[in-house]
């Protein structure tokens with residue numbers, strides 16, 4: 750194993766809740782009611798694909814032009830940014846800071862493979878940007894999760910083979926993306942949502958270097 754690629758939302762910090770509240774509020778203004786169960790489908794999914802799923806769910810997908818959709822996405826992002834401005838290192842999920850530290854001191858490369866265009870800003874707010882050797886830019890890839898592109902981009906930027914990487918994700922679409930990139934996949938969340946992962950943990954607190962190395966040893970291709 751040479752590198753670990755992290756998802757951001759739901760693994761490093763719990764922005765998943767803020768994304769949900771922002772989409773729920775935007776959808777409400779369009780007369781579309783979404784709930785947490787529906788939101789599971791939006792986790793790890795890009796901004797543009799999330800809006801498409803919401804409009805389709807509300808049977809309003811033909812109603813808006815691409816310019817109007819652009820405006821709706823900007824409105825959602827404004828709502829989201831307002832909520833996350835006050836983030837501090839205290840918003841790191843349990844065990845993540847210690848994990849980044851020990852991966853670094855054990856010589857592993859670290860990358861971010863998030864669908865979020867706000868990733869670099871959030872790493873700065875959380876004061877962990879220096880741990881990351883690379884941040885894969887979601888604008889630089891063709892297909893979002895569940896396609897493997899964002900994880901393959903992370904490995905490419907780190908200059909390592911995807912077979913040498915472990916990906917860590919909270920979303921069903923993200924686990925599919927990691928496996929499609931032929932990496933070892935660790936899921937954090939519910940066993941039923943993430944059953945296809947090589948290992949599922951219930952909390953980020955359970956993550957540590959020894960465990961990640963052991964999972965890679967057992968499952969790498």
Ligand code: B16
Pocket residue numbers: 756757758759765768791792793794795796799826862863864865866867868920
């Ligand atoms: P933004 P991840 C994903 O991040 C979120 O899970 C998803 O809910 C969000 O729509 C997507 O980022 C895009 O985020 O609007 O900030 O560009 O889980 O891949 O780290």
Ligand code: MG
Pocket residue numbers: 756757758759760792793918919920923
């Ligand atoms: Mg996520």
